[in-house]
Amino acid sequence: MVKKIYFQSIFFSVFFIREAFAAESGGMPQLNPEFWVSQIFWLILTFGIMYLVLSKIILPRISNNLESRKSQILENIEAAEKQREDSDEKLKEYDEIISKSKLEANSIFNQAREKALKEIGAKKEVLDNQIDNEIAEAEKEIDTLRKNAPDKINKIAIETSSELLQKLIGTEVNNSSISAIVDDLSKRNGDKYYGN
Amino acid sequence: MAANPMSQFDVYRIGPEIKVGALDISFTNASLFMILSTVSIMLIFNLGSKKNSILPNKIQLLAELSYTFVSKMISDTAGSKAKPYFAFIFSLFMFVLFCNMFGMIPYTFTVTSHIIVTFVLAAFIFIGVTVIGFIKHGFGYLKLFVPSGVPAVLLPLIVVIEIISYLSRPISLSVRLFANMMAGHTMMKVFGGFVISLGIVGGWLPLSFSVALTGLEILVAFLQAYVFAILTCIYLNDALNLHH
Numbered sequence: 001m002v003k004k005i006y007f008q009s010i011f012f013s014v015f016f017i018r019e020a021f022a023a024e025s026g027g028m029p030q031l032n033p034e035f036w037v038s039q040i041f042w043l044i045l046t047f048g049i050m051y052l053v054l055s056k057i058i059l060p061r062i063s064n065n066l067e068s069r070k071s072q073i074l075e076n077i078e079a080a081e082k083q084r085e086d087s088d089e090k091l092k093e094y095d096e097i098i099s100k101s102k103l104e105a106n107s108i109f110n111q112a113r114e115k116a117l118k119e120i121g122a123k124k125e126v127l128d129n130q131i132d133n134e135i136a137e138a139e140k141e142i143d144t145l146r147k148n149a150p151d152k153i154n155k156i157a158i159e160t161s162s163e164l165l166q167k168l169i170g171t172e173v174n175n176s177s178i179s180a181i182v183d184d185l186s187k188r189n190g191d192k193y194y195g196n
Numbered sequence: 197m198a199a200n201p202m203s204q205f206d207v208y209r210i211g212p213e214i215k216v217g218a219l220d221i222s223f224t225n226a227s228l229f230m231i232l233s234t235v236s237i238m239l240i241f242n243l244g245s246k247k248n249s250i251l252p253n254k255i256q257l258l259a260e261l262s263y264t265f266v267s268k269m270i271s272d273t274a275g276s277k278a279k280p281y282f283a284f285i286f287s288l289f290m291f292v293l294f295c296n297m298f299g300m301i302p303y304t305f306t307v308t309s310h311i312i313v314t315f316v317l318a319a320f321i322f323i324g325v326t327v328i329g330f331i332k333h334g335f336g337y338l339k340l341f342v343p344s345g346v347p348a349v350l351l352p353l354i355v356v357i358e359i360i361s362y363l364s365r366p367i368s369l370s371v372r373l374f375a376n377m378m379a380g381h382t383m384m385k386v387f388g389g390f391v392i393s394l395g396i397v398g399g400w401l402p403l404s405f406s407v408a409l410t411g412l413e414i415l416v417a418f419l420q421a422y423v424f425a426i427l428t429c430i431y432l433n434d435a436l437n438l439h440h
């Protein structure tokens with residue numbers, strides 16, 4: 001569409017030019033050979049100098065710049081990759097150390113617990129034994145005390161009753177007869193007092 | 197002076213007449229704009245390649261983008277064998293582009309709107325490509341005119357057509373650029389003339405057209421430089437890699 005308009009207007013403009021200026025202009029200045037040699041000369045000169053400058057100095061510099069940038073970027077990427085690998089390795093090592101130390105700590109804890117438990121057990125046994133012994137001794141003592149108790153009570157009872165009789169009656173009573181009575185009483189009532 | 201739309205293409209002497217023997221090589225406005233174009237190319241690309249920083253500044257980016265653009269164009273159309281001709285095609289592209297673009301500035305002269313300039317460039321390319329073809333392939337280069345897979349009856353006709361099309365390359369290459377430049381600039385001048393003649397009342401329409409044309413012409417200026425360079429690459433490809 002744009003192209004069509006473009007070419008149509010070129011056509012019409014050429015038409016217009018012919019109509020309006022055919023009389024006064026001597027055709028296209030491009031076809032006037034007066035300055036052709038000069039244009040060729042200056043074209044070769046300027047283009048030649050530009051070509052030499054570009055090809056010998058500027059383009060190698062640009063290509064060098066591009067090349068060095070590319071290689072530097074590649075180098076940086078490589079270095080980054082290497083560092084990443086290193087850090088991955090270090091991370092792995094670190095993880096290993098942590099898991100190892102965890103295991104170690106666990107085993108140490110277990111050992112300590114077992115040791116403590118053992119010690120506690122041993123101490124408990126010793127204490128238990130001691131307590132048992134003391135209890136047994138105490139029981140023995142109680143037993144002997146209990147065994148001796150009726151005799152002592154009898155004796156006290158005989159003495160008390162003889163003194164009592166002396167004070168009441170004023171005569172000396174034969175101890176042996178009193179003891180016989182007390183024995184008899186204690187035998188009869190012993191079960192009631194001592195619970196045996 | 198501005199009334200004639202063709203007067204913008206006039207070449208005139210600046211300074212004294214310089215003659216070497218019978219040849220007139222005077223400095224003209226065409227020479228002035230050739231120098232301006234080449235000097236600005238050298239300046240821009242010199243600035244763009246001076247400092248090599250990893251993060252390029254604007255002018256360095258411009259130079260590097262142009263470099264990769266042209267090098268990609270060459271490797272896409274002519275392959276890796278065309279690498280030695282990179283500098284020439286780059287200079288050619290930049291020269292045509294800058295001449296075209298300088299022509300877009302009002303009151304300037306468009307170097308590429310002259311058939312003699314474009315023809316010298318095209319003829320140089322044509323001769324160069326033909327010489328490269330004969331150096332690379334010897335007389336085998338003539339196989340370019342004999343396409344494979346053509347029936348024997350048609351072969352004489354095809355060979356004649358191929359030879360004519362090959363010989364018309366410099367003409368088509370030069371006329372394409374010259375005619376595009378001349379037509380565009382003439383048309384802009386004509387519409388500019390309409391603006392003046394129609395005055396404040398009716399001049400707005402050709403003025404808006406002129407503005408649109410300026411944009412189109414800038415596109416054409418770039419496109420013609422690109423076409424000129426890419427056709428050179430295609431001719432070079434024919435000479436380097438004989439496919440026919």
